[in-house]
Amino acid sequence: MTDATPTAPVAGTIGPIVLDGGAAPRPGARADEDLLDGLNPQQREAVTYRGQALLIVAGAGSGKTSVLTRRIASLLRNREAWPSQILAITFTNKAAGEMRERVEHLVGDSARGMWISTFHSACVRILRREAEQFGFTKSFTIYDSGDSRALIKRLVKEHEADAFGLTPAATQGKISKLKNELADAESYARTANMSDPAERVFVELFAAYQRELQRANAFDFDDLIAQTVFLFRAFPQVADVYRRRFRHVLVDEYQDTNHAQYALIHELTRPPGSDAAPLAGSGGMMIFEAEPAAEDGASLTVVGDSDQSIYAFRGADIRNISEFEKDYPGAKVVLLEQNYRSTQNILSAANAVISHNFDRKDKRLWTDVGEGEKIIGFTGYSQHDEAQFVADEIEALRRAGVDYSQMAVFYRTNSQSRALEEIFIRSALPYKIMGGTKFYERAEIKDALAYLVAVANPADEMAMRRIINRPRRGIGDVTIETISRYAVDQQITFRDALANSSALGVGPKIQAAIAHLDAVLAEATEIMLPASGELAPPTAVADGLQLLLNKSGYYDALRASKDAQDEARIENLDEMVAVAREFARNNPEGTLLDFLTEVALVSDADDLEDASGSVSLMTLHTAKGLEYDAVFVTGVEEDLIPHRISAGEPGGPQEERRLFYVGITRARQRLYLSLAMTRAQFGEVTVAMPSRFLQEIPLELLHWRQSPGDVNSRGGTQSRALNARRGGFGGSGSGSGKRYGDDLVPLARREPTGNLERFANKIPSKVRDNGDLELAPGDRIRHDDFGEGRVDAVTGEGAKRVAHVRFDVAGPKKLLIKIAPISKL
DNA sequence: AAGGACAAGGTTTTT
DNA sequence: CCTTGTCCTT
Numbered sequence: 034m035t036d037a038t039p040t041a042p043v044a045g046t047i048g049p050i051v052l053d054g055g056a057a058p059r060p061g062a063r064a065d066e067d068l069l070d071g072l073n074p075q076q077r078e079a080v081t082y083r084g085q086a087l088l089i090v091a092g093a094g095s096g097k098t099s100v101l102t103r104r105i106a107s108l109l110r111n112r113e114a115w116p117s118q119i120l121a122i123t124f125t126n127k128a129a130g131e132m133r134e135r136v137e138h139l140v141g142d143s144a145r146g147m148w149i150s151t152f153h154s155a156c157v158r159i160l161r162r163e164a165e166q167f168g169f170t171k172s173f174t175i176y177d178s179g180d181s182r183a184l185i186k187r188l189v190k191e192h193e194a195d196a197f198g199l200t201p202a203a204t205q206g207k208i209s210k211l212k213n214e215l216a217d218a219e220s221y222a223r224t225a226n227m228s229d230p231a232e233r234v235f236v237e238l239f240a241a242y243q244r245e246l247q248r249a250n251a252f253d254f255d256d257l258i259a260q261t262v263f264l265f266r267a268f269p270q271v272a273d274v275y276r277r278r279f280r281h282v283l284v285d286e287y288q289d290t291n292h293a294q295y296a297l298i299h300e301l302t303r304p305p306g307s308d309a310a311p312l313a314g315s316g317g318m319m320i321f322e323a324e325p326a327a328e329d330g331a332s333l334t335v336v337g338d339s340d341q342s343i344y345a346f347r348g349a350d351i352r353n354i355s356e357f358e359k360d361y362p363g364a365k366v367v368l369l370e371q372n373y374r375s376t377q378n379i380l381s382a383a384n385a386v387i388s389h390n391f392d393r394k395d396k397r398l399w400t401d402v403g404e405g406e407k408i409i410g411f412t413g414y415s416q417h418d419e420a421q422f423v424a425d426e427i428e429a430l431r432r433a434g435v436d437y438s439q440m441a442v443f444y445r446t447n448s449q450s451r452a453l454e455e456i457f458i459r460s461a462l463p464y465k466i467m468g469g470t471k472f473y474e475r476a477e478i479k480d481a482l483a484y485l486v487a488v489a490n491p492a493d494e495m496a497m498r499r500i501i502n503r504p505r506r507g508i509g510d511v512t513i514e515t516i517s518r519y520a521v522d523q524q525i526t527f528r529d530a531l532a533n534s535s536a537l538g539v540g541p542k543i544q545a546a547i548a549h550l551d552a553v554l555a556e557a558t559e560i561m562l563p564a565s566g567e568l569a570p571p572t573a574v575a576d577g578l579q580l581l582l583n584k585s586g587y588y589d590a591l592r593a594s595k596d597a598q599d600e601a602r603i604e605n606l607d608e609m610v611a612v613a614r615e616f617a618r619n620n621p622e623g624t625l626l627d628f629l630t631e632v633a634l635v636s637d638a639d640d641l642e643d644a645s646g647s648v649s650l651m652t653l654h655t656a657k658g659l660e661y662d663a664v665f666v667t668g669v670e671e672d673l674i675p676h677r678i679s680a681g682e683p684g685g686p687q688e689e690r691r692l693f694y695v696g697i698t699r700a701r702q703r704l705y706l707s708l709a710m711t712r713a714q715f716g717e718v719t720v721a722m723p724s725r726f727l728q729e730i731p732l733e734l735l736h737w738r739q740s741p742g743d744v745n746s747r748g749g750t751q752s753r754a755l756n757a758r759r760g761g762f763g764g765s766g767s768g769s770g771k772r773y774g775d776d777l778v779p780l781a782r783r784e785p786t787g788n789l790e791r792f793a794n795k796i797p798s799k800v801r802d803n804g805d806l807e808l809a810p811g812d813r814i815r816h817d818d819f820g821e822g823r824v825d826a827v828t829g830e831g832a833k834r835v836a837h838v839r840f841d842v843a844g845p846k847k848l849l850i851k852i853a854p855i856s857k858l
Numbered sequence: 859a860a861g862g863a864c865a866a867g868g869t870t871t872t873t
Numbered sequence: 874c875c876t877t878g879t880c881c882t883t
Contacts, residue, residue: 178872507860
């Protein structure tokens with residue numbers, strides 16, 4: 034092992050917090066010996082290495098969380114660090130919670146002072162402390178993407194930016210991207226082509242957006258990171274406080290960091306006092322550090338796997354990890370390649386697929402648990418057929434003793450879940466859809482939160498505008514503008530303008546409505562933020578919310594509604610109040626602000642494990658970081674995975690391949706890959722082609738229950754396996770005529786024509802087309818696979834016509850007439 | 859100001 | 874197919 038440089042316990046702190054039975058460790062003995070139990074040499078190295086910078090390249094299933102938590106525990110046990118000196122950063126709250134739990138399990142209560150949190154919540158903590166330094170208050174609100182979209186939408190309208198092709202969505206995307214690169218309107222203006230009027234308008238929009246955020250005392254998600262970086266750069270003495278505090282910074286999923294996050298880590302791990310160089314801020318202020326830098330920067334540990342980088346589309350920069358050694362000269366790199374999750378067959382398939390990405394460091398996962406089952410492939414006629422296969426197989430697995438909660442079905446796009454759901458409901462399979470419609474994105478929940486924000490941060494005009502006519506109070510655009518203008522004239526906030534309803538010059542009915550809303554908000558404020566200075570009771574948030582919903586008339590309006598959906602909305606609001614009560618139980622000291630922060634930063638993906646007793650359905654993206662005994666990857670088709678839109682994006686196909694790779698490597702024991710020959714999308718039936726990624730899996734690993742060839746071939750005499758081999762893959766033009774740039778090239782070169790038989794997935798060059806074959810109830814037909822049968826009914830129109838056929842042997846089936854391998858007798 | 863009728867458009871996702 | 878947004882009427 035390495036020369037682990039022992040670091041002296043930090044001076045000036047109090048009492049040992051080590052739970053090692055009291056005795057100080059003998060020289061040479063490690064207090065963390067038990068932490069290394071069961072670890073392989075590479076993992077041990079990753080736990081025990083001490084130095085400025087460490088990169089742990091952790092392949093899927095290689096035990097990285099274990100290594101990370103033990104590394105933290107070992108720092109604490111060896112008294113190399115106090116809990117307060119540790120900052121561990123993850124991407125999701127769920128991951129943070131899990132890590133905290135596991136560290137606590139190892140070291141007990143001493144885990145308490147650590148910061149184990151997401152990038153965003155760590156930044157919120159810092160910003161709440163320092164907001165006053167740069168024109169915000171502690172009670173700033175956090176705009177989620179919906180909030181910021183609403184604001185941008187208003188600004189786009191005001192600036193008539195639509196005319197320049199600047200839609201709200203495009204503007205939001207561009208601003209977000211720029212913020213992730215730490216650009217602001219001013220710096221962007223310097224590089225942009227300002228002779229282009231569209232660019233000028235965009236810069237104007239960007240600046241206006243930022244002004245509005247500041248006016249509302251609000252940060253959007255991207256700001257939380259970027260503004261923290263700006264804060265550190267503008268106020269080095271503030272940055273030094275955190276640099277001195279955090280001596281060990283650990284970052285999980287480093288391959289998913291964007292530039293702003295990278296810069297934040299960089300700022301945090303610089304030596305304190307290293308900003309001694311004069312810094313000319315925009316205000317022209319010059320800052321000199323009195324003392325020369327005496328301390329080192331914090332030690333940095335990052336964990337990641339560039340093969341699992343699937344968030345480039347939202348700014349993740351894979352170079353952060355691939356160039357780590359350049360960024361941190363002298364960095365140690367530890368490679369974890371032994372996989373403790375999957376069978377060798379699954380890993381071999383994963384390795385084979387991912388090896389088609391060029392420009393990647395070679396890394397081969399291996400395991401010693403043995404080959405395991407073959408991967409099962411299935412091709413359905415339609416997505417319903419495919420879903421039926423999945424359902425049948427899940428039932429078979431259940432009978433074989435696999436728990437529902439240990440099975441998962443993945444798909445590329447959320448819309449694919451529908452067909453699966455239909456079949457699952459019909460088959461009475463318990464399932465749970467992960468991360469579908471977000472609880473906190475529902476309109477009624479956003480309304481409830483806007484009421485709370487109106488109390489917590491009266492400067493937030495967005496929240497006020499949202500609630501002012503919800504429930505309907507007869508206040509429309511005209512009145513809102515009247516109030517807004519009055520507020521500007523009087524130099525008060527929109528919220529305070531409500532208190533002067535009589536001065537607004539509006540009709541008596543509207544005036545009464547405004548006065549009522551003002552009174553309700555005031556009453557809620559007294560409960561949640563008592564002016565007298567006494568502490569609000571823990572239940573204040575829940576009570577205040579309840580009061581707001583009752584007295585505002587929100588509940589009444591829903592109850593009076595005829596719309597059936599409104600009943601569900603009431604339930605959702607009740608749930609929201611329950612969330613507030615639960616928050617009070619867990620955080621007796623928690624304030625309204627704490628509650629709003631938690632709600633803004635917590636996502637539904639954080640309660641993923643609630644799936645006890647159910648099969649989990651989710652997108653491939655959501656699947657990252659999870660594992661199941663049996664995994665179904667569905668819709669393995671061209672234009673889906675890889676997704677059509679990715680084809681045009683640089684690096685798109687490669688990212689799609691990583692996504693597929695992530696899906697495969699979630700499986701412990703059994704992996705199923707399925708697709709459909711036709712897929713109904715947007716009401717249109719389209720013909721689907723097997724995904725190119727299927728070609729990349731060696732034949733011997735994959736057993737086709739029904740291959741693409743089976744579904745299309747006419748011949749009933751040859752075995753399915755032989756059918757599968759006919760017709761050559763990738764064939765002449767393969768229908769779509771599309772060329773996918775870089776992606777097909779490596780395969781074509783590596784596999785000259787003679788060797789094609791090694792691959793299981795022949796992509797048929799033609800899809801069957803029966804034209805407008807007419808069928809009527811009572812007709813006898815012959816099907817290539819199912820034999821003879823009688824048509825019961827015909828439904829649908831045109832290309833979507835479906836024959837309901839009762840086969841003599843195979844039983845009832847539904848067939849798409851246009852493409853099914855059938856003929857009329 | 860509010861509700862109904864039609865057109866448009868529709869990856870992936872965390873925070 | 875289904876959601877979302879805009880326009881038009883009352």
